[in-house]
Amino acid sequence: MVAKDTQVFVSRVIGLPIVDAAGDQVGRVKDVVCYLRSDGRAPRVKGLVAELFARARIFVPMIRVHDITPNQVAITGQVDARRFQRREAEMLVAADLFDRPLERARPTRILDVSMHMVRNREWELDSVALRSSGGAGRFGFGSRSAPQIVSWREIPGLILSTGRTAANLIAEFSEMKPADVAKELHDLEPESLAAVVEALDDETLAEAIEELPKDEQIDIISALDTERAADVLGEMDPDDAADLIRDLPSDVAEELLQRMEPEESADVRRLLVYEEYTAGGMMTPEPIVVDTDATVAQALAQAREESLTPALASMVFVTRPPLETPTGRYVGAAHLQRLLREPPTTLVATLLDRDLEPMSPADPLTQVSRFFATYNLVVAPVVNEDGHLLGAVTVDDVLDHMLPDDWRGEQMDEVEATDLGNAEVSHG
Missing domain, CATH: 2.30.30.240 (PRC-barrel domain)
Structure with missing residues (x-):
């Protein structure tokens, strides 16, 4: 290294x-x-x-x-x-x-x-x-x-020049959290928004789109050419991409799914099978999954992956092979906090939470929310009737589906109103 x-x-x-x-x-x-x-x-x-x-x-x-x-x-x-x-x-x-x-x-x-x-x-x-x-060298030739x-x-x-050009905005976005980038995109005029979206890399744009109100998500994806839109959807979390694709015209949605990388579109298609307001519709198919012979050290190494959200990293699921969802037989789940208290050579399979029953993909939102409240969880497994782990639901996905559809837009407008109010006070 x-x-x-x-x-x-x-x-x-x-x-x-x-x-x-x-x-x-x-x-x-x-x-x-x-x-x-x-x-x-x-x-x-x-x-x-x-x-x-x-x-x-x-x-x-x-x-x-x-x-x-x-x-x-x-x-x-x-x-x-x-x-x-x-x-x-x-x-x-x-x-x-x-x-x-x-x-x-x-x-x-x-x-x-x-x-x-x-x-x-x-x-x-x-x-x-x-x-x-x-200049002339010793023999009349140019010297170096x-x-x-x-x-x-x-x-x-x-050196970056000053101003509010697309390049300057992109430079600022590089140090921002996705929600803050989304707020900036939300406030841009249409012409400036188009230039910035064109200049943003796919990953940053995907993360920002996930934080935007649904109607703005649709507007941005619809304005992109098909190839770029498919690439951006491929960078989004599969559950967020599935939610967005559900709101697109069926012919557009199918074309985008066909243009996505096969592995990425397969994850999204699996989620589209379920109703949006169910455990299956809300889950991510990419939780931390380890085999029955995995040690605490191996599980913690996976939990350190930077792309994982804190919620997803808080629990490790043990299954029989294959370890990609849908997995082999689901064995159980271990909390990250429990793993941190054990020697690194301990088998994860010996540290499972025996009181945690998995959810079914058909469980409705009301049942899912009660499940999270009952067990004080931030992530929970989703297992089908054949005992295969399909994915995991995180608490942020539950909240996202419980809040009104336009809550993101209202939150951004409230922040803007607060900023204006503070500015008026400071100049009063």
């Missing part, structure tokens, strides 16, 4: 083979994707552009990069094989910066750019190597000086 603050020059990374957890090569690094940030902060490295053996180029998020050595880049997790599409606010380090001329006393070009890890798998651009030339290393702050193209 690369040590924190270790400097890695991008030119040394480009061309390196990318290997997965099994040690198999999946492609080679072609470029590094970054974006500018506001308030004088260094540009954040977003991920790598990888070229597969079929010469198709894909995006690998930095969160998947486990290690960078002089010989290879090691990644974890599955590779998303969708073709890389550059967004307006993104910068490609090699393509956009290497050999860029700079206005200096002598003709100067950018030779290389370094990046360093500031936190676990979070990278920023750091130094820039410059090469100057000009040794490379000069400067801070990224000395490069005008790496």
Whole structure:
């Protein structure tokens, strides 16, 4: 693993083979994707552009990069094989910066750019190597000086200009929670909204859409071209994507499902079988599932996955193989708090909550809400009549379905009214 603050020059990374957890090569690094940030902060490295053996180029998020050595880049997790599409606010380090001329006393070009890890798998651009030339050498030829290393702050193209442009908004969004991004989108004028949506990456847009009122979700998805809309839906939590697809015209919904990646559309189609206000309709098909021989250490390693919500990470479900939902026979559930109190080699199957009965996918919302209140839960298993774990319902999904359909919009309007009131008081 690369040590924190270790400097890695991008030119040394480009061309390196990318290997997965099994040690198999999946492609080679072609470029590094970054974006500018506001308030004088260094540009954040977003991920790598990888070229597969079929010469198709894909995006690998930095969160998947486990290690960078002089010989290879090691990644974890599955590779998303969708073709890389550059967004307006993104910068490609090699393509956009290497050999860029700079206005200096002598003709100067950018030779290389370094990046360093500031936190676990979070990278920023750091130094820039410059090469100057000009003047007559000893034999009358132009001379070249040794490379000069400067801070990224000395490069005008790496400083974000002020204003409310799409690029500035994207930079601000990078440090916001999804609910705050949704609030910003909610307040934008239609023309500005279209530009920002076009520039946002699929993951950020998907997370923000999940926090928007239903009518605004439909408006944004409907305004996207079919391919992009399918990609964004694929980044959403399957239960949220299913809820949104239910409200689209049936022909549009089916076309989007066909354009989604097969694994993603399969999850959504399974949820669409159930009524929206049932345990099956509200559940997510991606809880933490382990085999009967899994240890506490293995379960906790899965619970540390950054993509998991706190609610989903609070319980581990034990089943027989297969471990993907619908799983083999459901054995039981263990609370994360219980696992934290046990030795790491203890089997999770010996720590199950024997008093917790699973829900049926047909259980209505009223029964589900009583279930959560009775057991003081934030997540609960959903098991079918054949004893297979189908997924898990989280308390935020229960609340989302209990509140009025337009509660998100009302909440945003209330926040805006409060902000206006505070502004009037401050100027009174």
